[in-house]
Amino acid sequence: MKYILFLLLTFPILASAQNTLSVEVQGVKNSEGNISVAVYKEAKGFLKFDQVYKSDSTQAKKGTTRLLIEDLPEGEYALAIFHDENGNNELDTNWLGIPKEDIGFSNARMKTFGPPSFKECSIPLHKSSEIKVILQ
Template sequence: MKSLLLWGLLSLPFFLSAQTATLEVEVHDVSSSEGDILVALYTEEETFLKFEHVYRTQGAPASEGMTRVVIADLPLGHYALAIFHDENGNEELDTNFIGIPKEPLGFSNAKLKT
């Protein structure tokens, strides 16, 4: 199984505009430029990592080494993140027959305040 090569290193430069912000997520140790890096934002602790409860998603083409994903016009609030490298570009986290991810992923362990 692949090791978890992604760590959503959050450099939190927020550019405030009225009551919204821009969140820049830097994902380091991206293993290849194949596919996309996808970020899912969650607003509720109880529904974290449940796909049907994703607040907003954003992606960027993968770039070996480091990929930056920019999420603009984000209302001020608390968020948790799930990030994965969609290596084959099918916009899904591929798993094996027992549900273990086959693509690198990472996620926050706490809510973030913007």
């Protein structure tokens, strides 16, 4: 009886298991500023600041910088990452909207005439995983 009660009490915790996504960001030119990541769950709001599901940043490390994104339920996600060299917490662009700071995406690269789509960047997450993103 105690065992059944324990299972019933812990089932909601087990059913909503969370995952960690380890992101290895390669091609970091210097150790100035931060590496910032935005995690998106839906195509509708992809690359819109007010539609970010989760975000984080860490001190940039020349060469490779690692980020951990914790507490992600199973699902499909797309990541946008940039090297915020001046530490102003925003992606600096020129007057045409072209990024002045290095950027990268999960599972895709910047196109000649704009960023990739959510579908091109999406990665399925069913367990804790690791991905690599190359800044350009």
